[in-house]
Amino acid sequence: MDNQNLKKTPLHAAHLRSGARMVPFGGWDMPVQYAGLKAEHQAVRENVGMFDVSHMGQFRFSGAGALDFLQYVTPNDVSKLKPGRAHYNWLPNDQGGLVDDIFIYQAGEQEYLMVVNAGNIAKDWEHLQALAGDYDVQMTDESDQWVLIAVQGPKAAETLDPHTDADLIAAKRNSFFAGRLLDHDVFFARTGYTGEDGFEVFVKADEGEALWDALVTLGITPAGLGARDTLRLEAGFPLYGHEFGDNIHPLSSTYSWVVKDKPYLGRAKMDEAPRQKLIGLKLDKIPVREGYLVYQGAENVGQVTSGSTSPTLGHPIAMALVDANAADSEQFEVEVRGKRHPAERVEIPFYKK
Amino acid sequence: MTNPTELKYASSHEWLAGDGKVGITEHAQDQLGDVVYVELPEVGREVTAGEAVAVVESVKTASDIYAPASGKIVAVNEELEGSPEKVNESPFEGGWLFQMEVSEEGEGLMDAAAYTAENE
Numbered sequence: 001m002d003n004q005n006l007k008k009t010p011l012h013a014a015h016l017r018s019g020a021r022m023v024p025f026g027g028w029d030m031p032v033q034y035a036g037l038k039a040e041h042q043a044v045r046e047n048v049g050m051f052d053v054s055h056m057g058q059f060r061f062s063g064a065g066a067l068d069f070l071q072y073v074t075p076n077d078v079s080k081l082k083p084g085r086a087h088y089n090w091l092p093n094d095q096g097g098l099v100d101d102i103f104i105y106q107a108g109e110q111e112y113l114m115v116v117n118a119g120n121i122a123k124d125w126e127h128l129q130a131l132a133g134d135y136d137v138q139m140t141d142e143s144d145q146w147v148l149i150a151v152q153g154p155k156a157a158e159t160l161d162p163h164t165d166a167d168l169i170a171a172k173r174n175s176f177f178a179g180r181l182l183d184h185d186v187f188f189a190r191t192g193y194t195g196e197d198g199f200e201v202f203v204k205a206d207e208g209e210a211l212w213d214a215l216v217t218l219g220i221t222p223a224g225l226g227a228r229d230t231l232r233l234e235a236g237f238p239l240y241g242h243e244f245g246d247n248i249h250p251l252s253s254t255y256s257w258v259v260k261d262k263p264y265l266g267r268a269k270m271d272e273a274p275r276q277k278l279i280g281l282k283l284d285k286i287p288v289r290e291g292y293l294v295y296q297g298a299e300n301v302g303q304v305t306s307g308s309t310s311p312t313l314g315h316p317i318a319m320a321l322v323d324a325n326a327a328d329s330e331q332f333e334v335e336v337r338g339k340r341h342p343a344e345r346v347e348i349p350f351y352k353k
Numbered sequence: 354m355t356n357p358t359e360l361k362y363a364s365s366h367e368w369l370a371g372d373g374k375v376g377i378t379e380h381a382q383d384q385l386g387d388v389v390y391v392e393l394p395e396v397g398r399e400v401t402a403g404e405a406v407a408v409v410e411s412v413k414t415a416s417d418i419y420a421p422a423s424g425k426i427v428a429v430n431e432e433l434e435g436s437p438e439k440v441n442e443s444p445f446e447g448g449w450l451f452q453m454e455v456s457e458e459g460e461g462l463m464d465a466a467a468y469t470a471e472n473e
Binding site: 037229337 | 386390408
């Protein structure tokens with residue numbers, strides 16, 4: 001894609017001021033790293049870092065039929081939420097794959113906010129619009145209205161807490177509440193996708209840059225997409241377009257807990273056992289990347305979906321989708337530039353606090 | 354950053370020294386980020402200028418390294434196997450990749466001033 005056609009988040013200028021190297025990502029011009037990927041990764045694991053996740057989309061659903069609609073389009077039990085709570089969920093298609101993986105926040109009695117992946121905003125909107133007709137639900141695309149900053153790391157709560165009227169220390173995991181942070185009205189959610197504690201902070205788009213700059217002055221390390229990817233990989237979190245997709249059975253991952261016993265779109269296909277399984281691999285030295293083929297003996301049994309050298313563990317790790325009947329083996333080989341290298345199956349997550 | 358004047362440079366960011374040593378530039382290592390693995394060519398291999406002969410892998414990506422000259426690979430920097438980060442720390446010295454017996458330099462190699470101008 002031409003760089004001129006890439007969308008920019010309201011924090012674009014702030015990233016450039018912080019020395020970011022920008023790359024195209026899902027149609028957006030996003031920071032891949034600032035000072036260095038490893039340092040940013042380590043800041044989130046040991047201290048506190050922050051990511052611009054404003055490129056993700058926000059849809060609001062309100063009305064008497066909002067709950068019924070969300071119950072139908074997702075497999076997790078939305079009725080178990082209550083105002084001020086959030087959960088991870090999916091948008092299945094009717095073919096046993098996912099349109100997207102999402103977070104749902106209950107904002108009020110008949111009001112929900114859905115956060116969707118950046119590259120999927122248009123696709124998700126179309127999918128949901130096509131299904132909404134039968135329900136008494138109003139759908140609003142608020143993606144341009146919010147700047148979303150993910151403040152992540154073991155010191156996230158103690159770093160932010162002195163600068164807000166909200167009680168961040170006591171806030172529960174997956175809670176969602178309003179507060180004032182450094183002179184800005186925000187919503188906090190104790191959520192994130194790094195395997196660390198932290199908050200996702202929603203602020204009005206036109207106040208985002210000032211808030212970001214203020215957070216920098218608190219000593220929070222700006223972190224880019226590079227660190228975001230190595231952190232989520234170490235934590236074993238699937239990423240849409242890699243471990244999840246329109247044609248990947250989502251139960252090939254370890255996320256069967258998402259699916260509850262209730263009617264929802266695509267349930268018949270989801271109920272069929274997946275033919276592949278997502279496994280974790282550990283290699284000695286050579287990094288393996290998405291698309292590299294996985295072998296057992298002479299047989300190609302699958303391929304790598306995400307791979308990198310783990311900054312925390314110091315060796316290469318990867319997730320791979322392999323044939324279900326091969327998935328219990330301990331030893332695999334991965335082909336790198338025509339040569340096969342031994343890979344040992346290890347538990348996901350690769351890194352646990 | 355300063356590009357040593359005694360070296361020649363390819364637009365693909367390799368440098369070539371008078372003794373046939375080859376590495377990547379300060380600019381290239383900065384763009385790549387933290388190097389975690391280096392795959393080096395076999396000693397004795399005959400290569401053609403412009404041919405992909407090595408791979409430098411950072412946390413995020415694998416990048417081909419092209420021979421800046423034609424000739425034979427006569428040595429590789431074995432220290433990189435245990436310490437790939439030398440490519441970041443010392444790209445023009447300790448982080449060299451391989452050494453060639455040069456039969457013919459590739460076309461379009463630049464001097465330091467031209468390379469610096471192209472990458473400013």
